Amino acid sequence: MIHPTAMENDLSLVYRILDQTPIGVVILTPLRAIRYVNFYGVRIFGTDRRALMGSSIDSALIDCPGERGWLELWSSVITGREGETMIAISRPAGDQVTCSLTAFFLPAHGEDEEAVVLIIKDQTSELRVADQLEKKNIEMAKMNTELIRSNVELKRLAEMKSNFLSIASHELKTPLTSIKGYSDIIIDAMRDRLDEGVYRMIESINRAADRLHKVIDNILDVTRIEQKKLRLKPEIFDLCEAARDCIEEVNQVAAKRQIAFTCLFADDVPEFCGDRQRMQQVFTNLFTNAIKFSPDGSTVDVSITREDGEQIHIEVVDRGIGIDRVEHKHIFDPFYEVGDIRRHSTDQIKFLGSGTGLGLSIAKGIVERHNGRIWVESEGMKPSEFPGSQFHIVLPMNPALGSDNFEREFNSGDAAGGEILHVKTEADSEEKLGILLIDSDRETVEVARMVLENAFEVIAAPTSEFGLSLAFQYSPSVILIDTLLPGLDAFRLCSLLRSQEETRETPIIFLSSVTDREEIEKCFAAGGSDFLIKPFSGRELIQKIWQTLMKKKTEAYT
Ligand code: ADP
Numbered sequence: 155m156i157h158p159t160a161m162e163n164d165l166s167l168v169y170r171i172l173d174q175t176p177i178g179v180v181i182l183t184p185l186r187a188i189r190y191v192n193f194y195g196v197r198i199f200g201t202d203r204r205a206l207m208g209s210s211i212d213s214a215l216i217d218c219p220g221e222r223g224w225l226e227l228w229s230s231v232i233t234g235r236e237g238e239t240m241i242a243i244s245r246p247a248g249d250q251v252t253c254s255l256t257a258f259f260l261p262a263h264g265e266d267e268e269a270v271v272l273i274i275k276d277q278t279s280e281l282r283v284a285d286q287l288e289k290k291n292i293e294m295a296k297m298n299t300e301l302i303r304s305n306v307e308l309k310r311l312a313e314m315k316s317n318f319l320s321i322a323s324h325e326l327k328t329p330l331t332s333i334k335g336y337s338d339i340i341i342d343a344m345r346d347r348l349d350e351g352v353y354r355m356i357e358s359i360n361r362a363a364d365r366l367h368k369v370i371d372n373i374l375d376v377t378r379i380e381q382k383k384l385r386l387k388p389e390i391f392d393l394c395e396a397a398r399d400c401i402e403e404v405n406q407v408a409a410k411r412q413i414a415f416t417c418l419f420a421d422d423v424p425e426f427c428g429d430r431q432r433m434q435q436v437f438t439n440l441f442t443n444a445i446k447f448s449p450d451g452s453t454v455d456v457s458i459t460r461e462d463g464e465q466i467h468i469e470v471v472d473r474g475i476g477i478d479r480v481e482h483k484h485i486f487d488p489f490y491e492v493g494d495i496r497r498h499s500t501d502q503i504k505f506l507g508s509g510t511g512l513g514l515s516i517a518k519g520i521v522e523r524h525n526g527r528i529w530v531e532s533e534g535m536k537p538s539e540f541p542g543s544q545f546h547i548v549l550p551m552n553p554a555l556g557s558d559n560f561e562r563e564f565n566s567g568d569a570a571g572g573e574i575l576h577v578k579t580e581a582d583s584e585e586k587l588g589i590l591l592i593d594s595d596r597e598t599v600e601v602a603r604m605v606l607e608n609a610f611e612v613i614a615a616p617t618s619e620f621g622l623s624l625a626f627q628y629s630p631s632v633i634l635i636d637t638l639l640p641g642l643d644a645f646r647l648c649s650l651l652r653s654q655e656e657t658r659e660t661p662i663i664f665l666s667s668v669t670d671r672e673e674i675e676k677c678f679a680a681g682g683s684d685f686l687i688k689p690f691s692g693r694e695l696i697q698k699i700w701q702t703l704m705k706k707k708t709e710a711y712t
Pocket of ligand 1: 439443444447472474475476477487490492493509510511513514515543667
């Protein structure tokens with residue numbers, strides 16, 4: 155049997171524990187009078203224990219809209235069920251706290267009459283935080299919608315700007331062709347009929363037309379880069395040789411200013427697979443800048459080295475006026491020039507003629523299309539001290555020119571659902587048909603390129619594997635395959651192309667040096683459309699391509 159004093163002690167311990175519990179505990183009589191309230195409960199009611207004890211709880215409780223009402227909850231709990239709701243408690247100071255309330259029934263026990271226990275938790279601060287969070291969420295959602303809207307608008311404007319530039323440039327090209335053409339004729343054929351003054355003027359018109367042509371081409375390139383339409387014509391070539399050709403080109407201008415180029419080309423630089431013409435454009439832009447911003451009599455060092463085994467590092471180092479650090483990023487933006495170009499003048503040199511601010515942005519676009527990086531290092535612009543600038547390009551040895559690099563024109567919507575305006579430009583309609591030549595013999599590729607380039611866009615691949623990926627990425631109109639390819643067998647390659655949706659219908663012409671019947675049968679058995687015996691003339695090649703294309707067209711109509 156438990157001693158009465160021990161029981162009293164236990165009860166007092168329970169009350170002490172309840173007073174320490176950070177949750178309101180209230181015991182009600184069956185008439186809803188407060189029989190007990192713990193310390194935390196007293197705090198929630200905002201009064202003192204004496205005022206609460208024995209008073210009815212009803213006057214302090216206010217039902218919350220949309221929640222179960224207090225008297226409804228009571229009528230269920232008093233019959234022995236448990237229930238919960240959200241309730242507001244009005245406090246003597248005039249304020250209210252919002253609480254969660256759980257109630258359960260305690261049946262009579264010995265001398266203790268039946269009772270109802272309330273567990274009350276003040277939720278006011280949680281609700282306030284939740285409320286604030288909700289408001290913030292709504293604000294953010296609104297801002298997000300606004301951002302998406304402006305993003306769509308910005309994209310639309312950028313697209314319109316690009317389209318405008320592209321259309322304007324093409325419209326300028328047509329009259330320019332006449333200006334250039336006629337002034338060429340006058341210079342070549344009518345020189346002796348003109349007096350010297352007029353002749354000089356015509357020469358000047360001719361040079362101006364050339365300059366304008368270059369500017370228009372640059373604008374078109376920037377537009378292509380911005381619209382992700384810069385196409386590459388990959389081939390395997392020697393980057394050092396390409397750089398040397400460009401130095402030779404700019405040497406005339408450099409020599410006039412006694413600027414000398416030095417070359418440091420490492421022996422182990424491997425051949426590079428990329429667009430030779432475009433990479434030469436990068437070199438020319440860097441070299442002409444180096445000349446333009448360097449004093450007379452200085453030197454420009456060009457080095458090409460192999461780095462970390464897998465990369466090619468190109469450096470163009472001048473001893474010119476330098477570039478401020480804050481400008482290092484911006485100079486690669488289209489139309490960006492550092493300050494007023496006339497400020498670059500020093501006692502030693504006047505940097506005549508400003509550019510268009512397009513050279514470096516085009517260089518960046520081309521390098522990035524080859525999955526490379528371009529950046530500049532320079533101590534800052536100090537025109538009188540000539541700290542110089544170092545331009546760096548790092549190219550992967552195998553650029554894995556992905557589908558991005560051969561992107562076809564597309565009308566795209568965007569993620570937010572906004573329609574992007576795409577105006578068809580003259581360039582679009584001038585699209586040449588693409589020819590993919592898969593041949594490991596460089597001479598054949600060179601000859602074919604020369605012969606076909608006027609009428610077709612030629613892409614070359616030296617191996618079956620590379621050819622296969624180009625065929626899927628570029629969707630050429632005709633594929634030419636040499637029967638003697640290294641790696642994957644040429645006939646197997648043809649069968650593979652035939653088995654794929656993208657290339658199932660593409661005419662495939664085999665180029666073969668073997669004339670026996672067996673070889674020809676193998677060509678057709680693999681799915682080839684025709685074959686051409688090596689060596690072939692340019693005319694034969696063009697004829698064969700057109701014949702195959704016409705045949706495909708006729709078949710499509712019958
Ligand atoms: P632009 O075609 O007008 O030369 P770029 O895009 O090639 O334009 O260059 C942008 C700007 O970067 C130039 O106007 C020039 O201020 C600065 N810049 C480029 N190359 C050099 C260099 N080698 N030395 C100093 N400044 C340079």
